[in-house]
Amino acid sequence: MSTPAPETPRVSVIPEPASLPPSPRTARPSRRVWWPSAGTVRGGLLGGIATASGMALTATSGWLIVRASERPVILTLLTAIVVVRAFGMARPVFRYWERLTSHDAALALLAERRTSAYEALIPLTPARLGRRRRSDVLTGVVDDLTDVVDAQVRVTVPVISTAVAGGIVIALTMVIALPVGLVMLGLGVVVCLISGLAVRLESRSLPELLAARADVTRVSELVASQSSELRAVGGWATAIGWLDDAHGSLDRVTRRISAGRASAASLFLVAVGAAVAVTAVIAQDLPVSAPVKALLVLTPVAVSEAITPLVDAMRALARARGSEHRIDALLDLEPAVADVPGHAHDATGPTRPGHTAYASSDVETRRLTASWTGARADLTPTDLDVPAGSRIAITGPNGSGKSTLLAVLARHLDPSGGTYRLGGSDAPSQPLEQTRARIAVVDDETHVFGTTLRGNLALAGPDADDAAMESALRAAGLGPLVETLPDGLDTTLGSTGRGLSGGERARLGIARAHVSGRPIVLLDEPVAHLDPPTARAVVEDLTRRTAAPGTNQGTGTDLPGQTIIMVTHRDDGAELFDRVVAVRRRPSGTMSPSTAHHQADPDAQPADRTHEPDPPRR
Numbered sequence: 001m002s003t004p005a006p007e008t009p010r011v012s013v014i015p016e017p018a019s020l021p022p023s024p025r026t027a028r029p030s031r032r033v034w035w036p037s038a039g040t041v042r043g044g045l046l047g048g049i050a051t052a053s054g055m056a057l058t059a060t061s062g063w064l065i066v067r068a069s070e071r072p073v074i075l076t077l078l079t080a081i082v083v084v085r086a087f088g089m090a091r092p093v094f095r096y097w098e099r100l101t102s103h104d105a106a107l108a109l110l111a112e113r114r115t116s117a118y119e120a121l122i123p124l125t126p127a128r129l130g131r132r133r134r135s136d137v138l139t140g141v142v143d144d145l146t147d148v149v150d151a152q153v154r155v156t157v158p159v160i161s162t163a164v165a166g167g168i169v170i171a172l173t174m175v176i177a178l179p180v181g182l183v184m185l186g187l188g189v190v191v192c193l194i195s196g197l198a199v200r201l202e203s204r205s206l207p208e209l210l211a212a213r214a215d216v217t218r219v220s221e222l223v224a225s226q227s228s229e230l231r232a233v234g235g236w237a238t239a240i241g242w243l244d245d246a247h248g249s250l251d252r253v254t255r256r257i258s259a260g261r262a263s264a265a266s267l268f269l270v271a272v273g274a275a276v277a278v279t280a281v282i283a284q285d286l287p288v289s290a291p292v293k294a295l296l297v298l299t300p301v302a303v304s305e306a307i308t309p310l311v312d313a314m315r316a317l318a319r320a321r322g323s324e325h326r327i328d329a330l331l332d333l334e335p336a337v338a339d340v341p342g343h344a345h346d347a348t349g350p351t352r353p354g355h356t357a358y359a360s361s362d363v364e365t366r367r368l369t370a371s372w373t374g375a376r377a378d379l380t381p382t383d384l385d386v387p388a389g390s391r392i393a394i395t396g397p398n399g400s401g402k403s404t405l406l407a408v409l410a411r412h413l414d415p416s417g418g419t420y421r422l423g424g425s426d427a428p429s430q431p432l433e434q435t436r437a438r439i440a441v442v443d444d445e446t447h448v449f450g451t452t453l454r455g456n457l458a459l460a461g462p463d464a465d466d467a468a469m470e471s472a473l474r475a476a477g478l479g480p481l482v483e484t485l486p487d488g489l490d491t492t493l494g495s496t497g498r499g500l501s502g503g504e505r506a507r508l509g510i511a512r513a514h515v516s517g518r519p520i521v522l523l524d525e526p527v528a529h530l531d532p533p534t535a536r537a538v539v540e541d542l543t544r545r546t547a548a549p550g551t552n553q554g555t556g557t558d559l560p561g562q563t564i565i566m567v568t569h570r571d572d573g574a575e576l577f578d579r580v581v582a583v584r585r586r587p588s589g590t591m592s593p594s595t596a597h598h599q600a601d602p603d604a605q606p607a608d609r610t611h612e613p614d615p616p617r618r
């Protein structure tokens with residue numbers, strides 16, 4: 001790296017984002033959580049028949065009892081008994097059918113929404129997810145999607161069912177006695193108003209409830225994890241006070257929400273009671289028989305069966321709306337990297353780059369800057385020359401932008417200014433996949449998947465054969481380990497299989513980078529958590545010059561090997577790299593231009609105190 005030149009023209013013009021949250025992505029159709037799918041409509045109709053059967057059961061039972069008291073011919077009663085029984089049997093049968101249909105539809109929708117949510121999340125990773133842990137983001141998205149899809153079963157289906165059954169009841173009562181039909185219509189309107197009120201109450205309190213719950217979790221975790229320190233500094237009473245406050249807030253919000261829900265449920269019952277009373281008064285003067293009067297008076301009571309699930313439905317609706325809002329806010333973020341417009345995504349996954357990719361993998365940046373949020377420069381103008389096949393260490397204090405530099409090189413974050421050329425071409429104007437296919441990234445937390453060693457490596461190199469995998473493992477210093485594994489590459493790793501030590505995990509990450517066959521490997525403190533001797537051994541294995549795949553280094557082609565660019569905080573082992581590039585902050589807190597020196601030069605000063613030009617390129 002060198003002192004920045006005055007002003008260099010940009011090859012790609014990337015506007016400086018103003019601030020997060022960025023503008024919404026392309027117009028994603030906003031959907032209403034309750035909007036029914038075909039399967040949900042079918043479920044709702046079946047539910048409507050089940051609910052109507054239940055209502056008919058109550059009403060015809062009333063008719064039957066009163067008619068029986070008049071001692072009619074037994075055949076009349078037998079016919080009525082059969083009808084009552086038919087309604088009694090129809091209700092559970094249709095309810096079961098409704099559950100099968102609506103849950104089928106909901107599960108299909110859940111699978112579809114999860115797939116599209118994951119697809120939308122991928123371009124946002126890692127830049128737009130901030131410092132949140134990926135697993136937390138994923139858990140939150142999965143929970144919110146479950147709530148949203150739940151709305152189909154818990155909101156849409158009961159509402160359709162109630163509407164269908166209510167419509168049938170209103171129509172029939174209007175035919176039998178118009179005034180009672182109008183009472184039922186009035187009851188329907190009142191139920192709609194109470195439902196609207198219930199949703200409003202629930203929606204207003206829900207964010208508070210979630211915040212209060214999150215607060216209780218946060219404070220509990222903090223107190224539990226820091227209990228020894230809190231005791232040591234005499235802060236235990238204060239900590240208990242925090243817990244009391246958090247629980248007190250949760251208690252208050254929960255009580256308020258419960259009061260709202262209870263009020264809505266009571267209002268439904270009051271409305272039904274009023275409808276029964278009015279119907280009873282009206283029925284007295286109707287020119288119909290006593291059994292029919294009983295049937296009419298019992299109808300509003302039967303309707304309460306359809307209304308009761310609405311309290312739960314309104315609660316689920318408010319919850320699903322909040323969840324949908326959170327999902328939209330996340331998935332509508334503008335990705336931090338722009339792909340070439342119209343570039344088709346290759347669904348076949350990572351491919352092994354050929355020899356020519358090794359020859360043309362020089363990295364060159366000029367006045368490269370980047371910002372995660374648009375609010376400030378997280379990488380100040382940086383000039384960097386990394387000839388293909390060289391091994392570079394990047395050092396510097398915390399927060400000086402080392403990881404940000406790697407993120408730009410890996411195209412996880414677009415530069416906000418300057419140029420980044422890869423193999424002589426302007427990288428930001430190349431298709432994303434093309435650039436990423438040439439770069440492997442290893443960070444300080446190599447994840448071990450709960451599958452075989454082969455499966456763990458195949459993620460990075462799906463077309464690598466056993467020989468390539470074993471050679472990658474040996475190059476990463478895992479040769480001795482593999483020899484002790486009973487099933488070799490077929491040994492299961494992860495929590496259910498053989499555990500790996502910190503050093504072995506770091507080496508597995510490096511083996512993945514080797515097996516990917518990608519010409520450039522970016523490593524972000526891969527040995528941060530290892531003891532010094534192990535860390536040194538891992539770095540020694542990493543920096544041992546590796547040949548491009550298929551070449552015979554020294555005797556075959558003169559293609560360069562893998563380019564290694566590694567962020568590290570360790571001073572020891574600098575001689576293992578061709579160069580150490582230092583970045584530093586100015587005392588004011590803004591970053592200074594990056595500097596570098598050639599470690600091979602015995603007169604070189606410490607990296608972060610020089611502004612020497614880069615050594616000539618090979």
Ligand SMILES: Nc1ncnc2c1ncn2[C@@H]1O[C@H](COP(=O)(O)OP(=O)(O)OP(=O)(O)O)[C@@H](O)[C@H]1O
Nearest residue numbers: 126127130131372378397398399400401402403404
């Ligand atoms: N994913 C991210 N989202 C938002 N800001 C980020 C993200 N990653 C880094 N930053 C910010 O960018 C700035 C530079 O951080 P960066 O991680 O690049 O520094 P670093 O030199 O690698 O630090 P360290 O040595 O602590 O790893 C910091 O202010 C940091 O908060």
